[in-house]
Amino acid sequence: MVSIVQTGVANRASVIAAFERCGVEATRAATAGDIEAAPFLVLPGVGSFGAGMEALRAAGLVDALRVRIEAGGPTLAICLGMQLLCASSEESPGVEGLGVIDAMVEALSQPARPRFGWNRVVPEFGCEVITEGFAYYANSFGVCERPAGWACAMSALEAPFVGAMRRGAVVACQFHPELSGPWGLKLLQRWMAMGVAAC
Amino acid sequence: MLTKRVIPCLDIRDGRIVKGTSFANLRDAGDPVERAAAYEAQGADELVVLDVSATPDGREAALHTVEAIRRAISIPLTVGGGVRTIAHARALLEAGADKVGVNSAAVERPELITEIAQRMGAQCVVLAIDAARSASSWEVVTRSGTNRTGIDALEWACTGVAAGAGEILLTSFDEDGRGNGYDLQLIRAISGVVNVSIIASGGASTATHMVDGFEAGADAVLAASIFHDGVTSVGELKEQLRAAGVPVRMMEVEP
Known part of the structure; x- marks a missing residue:
């Protein structure tokens, strides 16, 4: 069973469908208590950094998420969800992120515009939960410098950027594993297996 | 580097796939769920x-x-x-x-694009433009091609992107x-005036057509009949694109 954090609209249906195709039931995490209790937690998200943080604040989820991720509770953050773990974003100046990843989110092109499509992802040491393959991205912003304390998998547009990060059973992906075909589904399964092993 | 995308299109009516010519003369072309699963397996x-x-x-x-x-x-x-x-x-x-x-509703009320983009993000709004050749340029047509708007397609593309569209699905009504x-x-004209990705649509039946579309400025190509009618599979087509030097994602088998 995975619990999916309510972050406004997101593309929740796609995330739920992907887990169901892996034979895993998905439920909602709407409260701080849900976040604390969930054996596996997914933080999805589409839309802007500022609106995403505002939704987490309004629902009173900020502290619970910080505590869970600092403690290494099995958590998967996707796309905007990954960015929300960072300290701040060029997209929404002045808005404080969850800050569990010491990184700033930057525009990947000037002017910032959504970059859609499949891009190769190459894992580095410690991030083998991500295998080399093609992932589907839909993002205007991203993390360009490898943050301290996190193992990375890298992709590149005009310049390299961080495709995914891992620390213990916490995995944060800029791409959408739920939309990355069989490769993405296998990643979801490996993340859950890693979480079971960590317990 | 982002690979070039191949996107099958399913026109559906009452739970079935239909396909026509210049948006008319619709005929049945199969079960959408079966086709969707097959296209994913082929590498769509x-x-x-x-x-x-x-x-x-x-x-x-x-x-x-x-x-x-x-x-x-x-x-x-989408x-x-x-x-x-x-x-x-x-x-x-x-x-x-x-x-x-x-598509049509956005032409009538462009604020619709902004409303969806603000609530759900620009990455989630695809502006579909149906364009018909006119004397010197292209004209936007709406309501399945029955309404010629008199609006210049290039101007509309710029307006739509400024309003918040994250991608353009560009269909040639004529082709x-x-x-x-x-x-x-x-494709050349539209990709020259906007900086969002362009999905080319309308008229392709061969890999060569698609290579031409990419060279003209498309980031993705959309096709329907050639896949529904079994003229080619997505996998065969992508092999041909790759052989022609187009970067595409091939299906991989993990060890």
Whole structure:
């Protein structure tokens, strides 16, 4: 069973469908208590950094998420969800992120515009939960410098950027594993297996 | 580097796939859920579903079709056709779409693009432009090609992107369903004035047509008949694209 954090609209249906195709039931995490209790937690998200943080604040989820991720509770953050773990974003100046990843989110092109499509992802040491393959991205912003304390998998547009990060059973992906075909589904399964092993 | 995308399009009406020529003379082309799953297995990079139903019952049926397709695939799904309100866009996203296509209603009220982009993000708004050749340029046509608006397609593309569209699905009304290739001048013209990704649509029947579309400025190519009719598979087509030097994602078997 995975619990999916309510972050406004997101593309929740796609995330739920992907887990169901892996034979895993998905439920909602709407409260701080849900976040604390969930054996596996997914933080999805589409839309802007500022609106995403505002939704987490309004629902009173900020502290619970910080505590869970600092403690290494099995958590998967996707796309905007990954960015929300960072300290701040060029997209929404002045808005404080969850800050569990010491990184700033930057525009990947000037002017910032959504970059859609499949891009190769190459894992580095410690991030083998991500295998080399093609992932589907839909993002205007991203993390360009490898943050301290996190193992990375890298992709590149005009310049390299961080495709995914891992620390213990916490995995944060800029791409959408739920939309990355069989490769993405296998990643979801490996993340859950890693979480079971960590317990 | 982002690979070039190949996107099968399913026009659906009352739960079945239909296909026509210049948006008319629709004929049955199969079960959408079966086709969607098959296209993903062949290596489709995304799917587009356009609801061409003309009735409220048809619209309701389309939501169920979207839910069923979502359960069957794990690649991006864009759904459009008759989207007039933010409530309709939200219903499609909740049913399992990742992006929503807007067309006629956005021409009539461009604020619709901004409303959806602000609530759900620019990455989730695909502006579908149906363009017909006119004396010196291209004219936007709406309502399945029955309404010639007099609006210049290039100007509309710029307006739509400024309003918040994250991607443009560009269909040539003149070439749709004919199999003679995309309107390459149209692709060149639009990709020259906007900086969002362009999905070329209308007229391709061979890999060569698609290579031409990419060279003209498309980031993705959309096709329907050639896949539905079994002229080629997505996998065969991508092999041909790769052989022609186009960077594409091939299906990989993990060890």
